[in-house]
Amino acid sequence: MAAEPTEPNSQPDFPPGSAINPAIPPATVARLILYARELGRLRREGESHVSSKLLGQLLSVSDAVVRRDVSHLGSMGQRGVGYEIVPLIRQIRQTMGTNLSWKVALIGAGSLGHALLRYRGFDEQGFQLVAAFDTDPAICSRSIGGVPILPLDQLETTIATEGVTLAILAVPVDAADAVAKRLAASGVAGILNFAPRTLQKFPGVCVVNVDLASELQQLSFAVVSQK
């Protein structure tokens, strides 16, 4: 098994594994993540408090939706004062697990893999890309965005020695299931899957899918629906 993610700043406001987390609906999870993004920006701009109304406007949802979403985190706001930004960010990060530090491996250093290795947004959220893997000898031994590209046959040993807990899968669709199987056997706890295919299920392994063509289809649906 790979190492557990480490917790740099402890002292949780409610015990991890409490009944609150699993009860949060997926749409609320998605919005909480975006609230945290906007709250971070407000904090950088020097704000200390935010109303549910303003937070809602930033995401184009009503203040009632904001209050309901935030209520999943426990008692946070104060009538007439709004939410204190720093504790709200901390509570969201703790709920999302981004108060922990996650070691991440990327598999498949093609053009999408390259772009993901250069993407700066992961770092900022506590996700540390420690290694990338590819089967092409021509690109192994290089390093992209400061991340070394290793031959795929070093996958299992690197996951074990580095304590990798999450993997980003950016391999060709036909290779996806085989690599996912190796990741699961190596004790990886979660896979962010960019291959346009539903992966086989592995016990104890969470999967989040990002299908770029499917996102564009959601957009065309939105356009034809509003006509």
Added chain:
Amino acid sequence: MAAEPTEPNSQPDFPPGSAINPAIPPATVARLILYARELGRLRREGESHVSSKLLGQLLSVSDAVVRRDVSHLGSMGQRGVGYEIVPLIRQIRQTMGTNLSWKVALIGAGSLGHALLRYRGFDEQGFQLVAAFDTDPAICSRSIGGVPILPLDQLETTIATEGVTLAILAVPVDAADAVAKRLAASGVAGILNFAPRTLQKFPGVCVVNVDLASELQQLSFAVVSQK
């Protein structure tokens, strides 16, 4: 205003703009797109029919969820026979608008833009990348994945002359709002936004957001929640 998307194979099974579309919940829309992906694979493997049970297994949902999702498309299945694959794909594509042919522009030819230009999945769904734009003179005049990179000051004229209806926004976060404003003014109907920022709203312009760091946070949430 940009041109309407063209319809290569007409004869809709229900009139476009009927009340069916706007009533489809977002989670159902997302699953319908994935059903179509799996159905395409089954068809390529020579299958003509599929049961709601098998289709559910492929997406890790129950057959009841499949039947409820498909019911949004009108009357499709037959008890004991399952769904005919080809008409079901056609109906999903029509509902999603992917029976139409969409001209797409990409703005921001950095490393993510490069990856998106090389991504083959868009074409297969009727999305034609006709031009990319960037402010860096060093990469304008090149062509990536067969798509010409043009200077950003040609954005408006190219959208008009090519009849671009959708845009993919892969610019740095600070440039996102200004470019989105120009796209909206040019008559683009939809924006797939990769910038980690909630865009200003423009009437008549649909936005779908893909925030890569946010997807990884959904994964860490899934992992901490299942413990």
